[in-house]
Amino acid sequence: MFALISGIGASLVQTAGGNVKVDDLKWETASGRTLNALLFTPANATAESPAPAIVVSHGWWNNREMQTPNYVELARRGYVVMSIDMYGHGNSDPLPVDEIAVGGTGMYDAVLLLADLPYVDRDAIGVTGHSNGARAANFSVPLDDASGDPLISSILLVDNDPLYVDGDGIYTNVYGSRDVGLIQAQYDEFFFRSYDENGVQLTAPRDYLGTPNAQSFLNFGADPADLTEEREGSTIYTENIDGTEAVRVIYSLPQTHPWSTTSSTAVGHLVDYFEETLPAPAPLDAGNQLWQLKEFFTALGLVGFGIMLVAIPRALLTTSAFRRLAVAPAEIAPLAGRVPKIWFWAGLAVSVVISAWSYVLVSQTPEVLGITFNAVPSFVPTGSVFFIGVWAAINGLAAAIIMIGAYFAFGRKSGMSLRGSGVLPGWKNFFHGIGLALTTVFLMYAVVFLVDYLFKTDFRLWVIGVKWFTPDKFGYALVVLPLFLLYFVANSIAINAFNRVTVAGREWVNTAILALANSLGPIILVVAQYTTFAVTGNLIPGFGGIFSIWLFPVILILAVAAIVSRKLYRATGNPYIAGFLNATVVVLISVSNTLVITY
Template sequence: MKQRFFRRNAFWLVLSLVLCLVSALGASITQSAGGAVSVTKLTFPGASGGTISALLLKPAGADATHKRPAIVLAHGWWNEKEMQDSNYVELARRGYVVMSIDMYGHGSSSYMKEGNEAVAGTGMYDAVKEIATLPYVDTSKIGISGHSNGARAANWSIPLDDAADTQLIKSVYLVDNDPIYADLKTGKFINYYGSRDVGVQADQFDEFFFRSYDKTGKAITTPGEYIGTPNAQSFLNFGANPSGSERKSYHFYTKDVDGASAIRVIDNPPQTHPWGPFSKQEVTNVLTFFNKSLGTPNPIPVGSQIWQLKEFFNALGLVGFAIFLLAFTRALLTVRPFAGLRITEPAVLTVRDRKGHAWFWGALAVSAVFSGVSYLFLSNFTPLSLVYFIGAPPVIPQGAVFFIGLWSAINGIFALIVMIVSYQLFGKRNGMSLRESGILPGWKKFWLGILLGLIVVIAAFGIVFVVGWLFNTDFRLWVLAIPTFGPDKIGIALMYLPLFLVYYIANSVAINSFNRFTIRGKEWINTAVLAVFNILAPLVLVIAQYTVFAVSGELIPGFGGIFSIWLFPVIVFLATAAVISRKIFRATHNPYIAGFIMASVATVVSVTNTLTYIK
């Protein structure tokens, strides 16, 4: 039996490593266009005093005698530079020099200081000045583009460029954030961008932007009505009061401004705000705009896109990473120091009686309802609303992680209460043993299990760093990403780890020690049910949010769009955690190993994909 266990697990361990390798190779080949584009990670001091981390993509043939147009890209708030990979892959293979940055406070760039969000366009204008120093860049053809707050960074960069001795920014493409329409003092429409070419992607179902407001601040138009609003029409009229026939989306309007022919265009696809960086339509809009404004050195048709292939390979890495967590854990159980943690055979499972099923389903239902209600309550808890977005440094340097961690801890405590009540009123009376159920494994096995979990987490992220070092790639799919990170993030992770430990350990104990039995004679059905209930509340909240949005054009009152967006990666992670914790428990009869592993991974992934503030 031991040899069978070893052979079977060896297959999964090898498969996980193969998937990670294939992911790295495939993503690297795709983003380098088969070697036609060099991809380099770099860190440089910004002119404003901070340090910026970036990816630089240089197409073959770009040199001092064959200068190329250049584009600086910026991600949205609570993201990092690889979130722009759909754009930088396609722009670079068409011959543009591309720099995708970690804005200040994000990724590996310098932290954001409170009240200093706009410094150097959050780093974008520092990047513009840096890319202009490259000998193979045509400084008369530099564009900038960003998604969400990356677009806001572009807006902040304009007055800095206006004030410079030599203006560097020729083109601006804003994705999912409003352009500047009016003078802040007078309220009158203005041409904020001067003679620059400017385009906007205004999603018809954007959760945050492209609304018009009355004097009380109440929204009076939805994003779907944007193109007909005075704001949009004034933008398309180069800051003039809109008059005459209504200007349309997807049409390039030109005007002579200060002796130069300038462009304005609004693209208006029927999609949501977070879908922008993962949208073929958005990439098409970006390529079309910069071709019109700067000219495309390598004119590949805009519909010919390969970035989706990179996303596929990146996603393989996520799968490989998840399998590795399980397979390497089980592999360590065959090593002498941890062999005592492995059990020979999983406990024999029986079908619960009607009363047992009532407790099972009742506890799941109550927990799911509490999860959803507590999430809504916290999202509307005014005293902490500012903390959620910018934190409260130095105690809370990352607001978004604090919100998810606090919600997790509250649900972990509630799960403990449910388990105590269940044990006292049902389990204890029906012969449940805390030791035999794995809740009391003994201190030696508990701490040995934590040590095993720590080794697994370090090894898993070690793979991420090797991949990042050798291939300049990582593991990600849309909003779920496992990037490399600096040692500073370890200290931040330790600050938040206790919050996540409360939930994931409680969740593992609930799944394995209290709720493990056969349904219709199959344990996997029980596991599947638990995975579904792990994600049920977040899934219902997301579905409800976007159903209301699709029907009414507005979000659920009191449920801000960012809170539903934050649930996207949580849903994937909670479902995965249920399966991995069950399989590790089957091999160890110890729920704390998986709880520690999943809490650690969730914490590190959270703190490396968000915004960090300092005093």
């Protein structure tokens, strides 16, 4: 029911109540690669009355649905919109490590297709992208210049620096007569800093507007040393370039890098910018935004997906194929006395400390980072997932060591049975449980496929999304699955078979504490990072911004994993079922929402 409501509701929003046609495209581009994209065609766009068109793009390690706010609002206003999976992302072809800029990472190839559509105004094509999507726009400019028939007339960069200088390092107007705008986060984790000749940082992102780079951009490439006035943010500046009145503007917003993808303020500026440079066929006030409704419906679908993690295996336990697994765990009396309670609370505390400490450690390990950021050839096509997997495996090993210590310290002496608690369920039950987990995954993704097929929507909230994927993702998942299995299986055993201390005599209190403990390490790191950033204007030294961003979905995933583990263990007495289920689902979500690099 949640999935159905999610699909219908999200579809109604993104089609503007049926006034916008949505097509899921996959084609071989001019670069010889397969590109996947959603094409939004409003009813006003016809061969007799061509409409302006805009290519929108996500950032690195994301996919086309991350542009939901932009494509919903632009299509509502009559623009033809194409939201692409850049090469290496979503369901587009993998990206060769030595061809990062090919076809503007897909953006310019999308422009070429748009320009051939009879209902698109070839003289009114714009591009916009967030983070690496903005870099894709920068990649596309020289390709457009070299084409002999430039197609891009307007560019809006979001959270990535514009091009300031030419190949000789001299300030210049790289964009020519095109209109160019910039949405800049004052607390951007990656961009908008200035440095001296020795690479020492001079200014923080919140001071960007006053820097030579920003002032040169607003002055159409003029040398900052020659400027006599300081131009301001949110002001449209124009200049005649080769007979064309060109626009430059910077919108500087007090937000973080990933926030811009789900910011009504940023969307409002996007609407205003394109209304200024490519007037909308059906203009609406910038504050008139409905994309939040789609976000609500896709989030509702995500909740439904989480419920299915428990509801589907419970339903399968009533069938003849899996009925023998429906065995409640043996009643084990809670351990009394101070020692077990000390082990319980100390074990949680140590786990939280190890979780936070090991994450920072992995983020500073060159061997892991070389694979993560594709600096060295490896057999791992999804570097970011590998990074999280290494961290997960470390915590899985730590949990195993703590459990072994607890068993020999007091568990065995107090009569704890490894078989009765499910730690040793027997080989038959072990493999039968894996079958239940894999059947659950198949049925869950069947629902995801149907929603994608019928409504062209997925289940997501901001940076966490569950979407349909191409078969090659199974191979990518198998590469990293062992790392995640080590964590989620150990975690399920720890919070179930070794959880023999009651809290307030209530199961939900116990589950809530375990869910919080699972996520507390990442929560501490995120709070520390952004508190430091807000106070000083800079990140914690040695702890890069991407690492805190990757923790946003992890916090939710770890909390939900604890809840799922508790629910399924109480229905089966087998901690391995939830361990395999959680690991498999998390890996599939991860590899279908990240970058795939080939060597």
